[in-house]
Amino acid sequence: MIVRLGYVAMSMRVHNASPSKTMTATNFAKLEDRAAAIRKLERIAAENLHNTLRLLKHNKAHDIELYRCSSKLIPLWSHEMLQGWDPLSVLKDDFAELGAYAKENGMRLSFHPDHFTVLSTPRAEVLRNSQQDLSNHTAMLEAMGLDLSGKNNIHIGGTYGNKATAMKRFIEHFMELPDPIRLRMTLENDDKTFTALETLEACEKVGAPMVLDIHHHQVNHNGESAAELWPRILHTWNGQTKQASAEALPPKIHVSSPKNDKDIRSHADFIDASTLYDFLRSIASYTPNLDVMIEAKMKDEALFQLMEDICRLSGVARLTQASFEL
DNA sequence: ACCTGTCAAGTCTGG
């Protein structure tokens, strides 16, 4: 099995390279000249994109081919105050440059719209905002020129006291999404509400690949092991591959480690390599490729540390600075 | 230069 490691949004090594600079809504509202305020938002967005490109170059230098873009690239986009604003018309060259660089270097990019995007919601307005947010994220992937392997990952959402009806709503809302949005979706198990098994069942119903988060699974399951679910999870990626693109899309998992014994849901600075290694070994024989997204506070620093730890612990064949074979 | 409270957005819990 070939394993590639990646990280989320920002680097601990590349300084002053935030891809998530922003402006608060109150601050935007305070500015008298609306046109100038919008130009300022566009400048911030362009800076975020420029920093994302710097990060991709850093990634290339370290053989990192997996990266999740910040969901805050364009500040206040879809805020009601900014109705009618079309930031992509101004930023399309910047997005195209990013996408071209990623493609040239075999990089896999994704987004993870944050927890305000909830398709299981019973509230019409929340649903509308969620659809808008997914539409915006899809537009950014398209502006980068990425094929359908460029994904938006979300959770199932809240349960509202009744998991069954919440799931039913989720599935209805999901299937109503326009194809260009729906075909870019992946679904991830949650640490509090929908378990890996429940998320997997949703994925099978709607035909979306499942991103397994092994930390979330650890703190939210009903006795089933991640390893026993894996064959079915793997299958959700095979189905999608047939549907979406001729090129095989490796399955992706998320890893993080509990901060401490008292606070097991929070993310630690680094990754516990042996827990991950045990899981990888259990699925390696029938999983040719795997992408592992590291969700640790120390970001890329945790990636480098994990690579060291895994090599020392197991003697896997190190392929590059951010990939190995076992 | 550094510290603290606040921030567009949602949902859950506890009072």
Added chain:
DNA sequence: CCAGACTTGACAGGT
């Protein structure tokens, strides 16, 4: 029914 917690990086305003 409402306030506060949850969680995150970064702004904004203070010292």
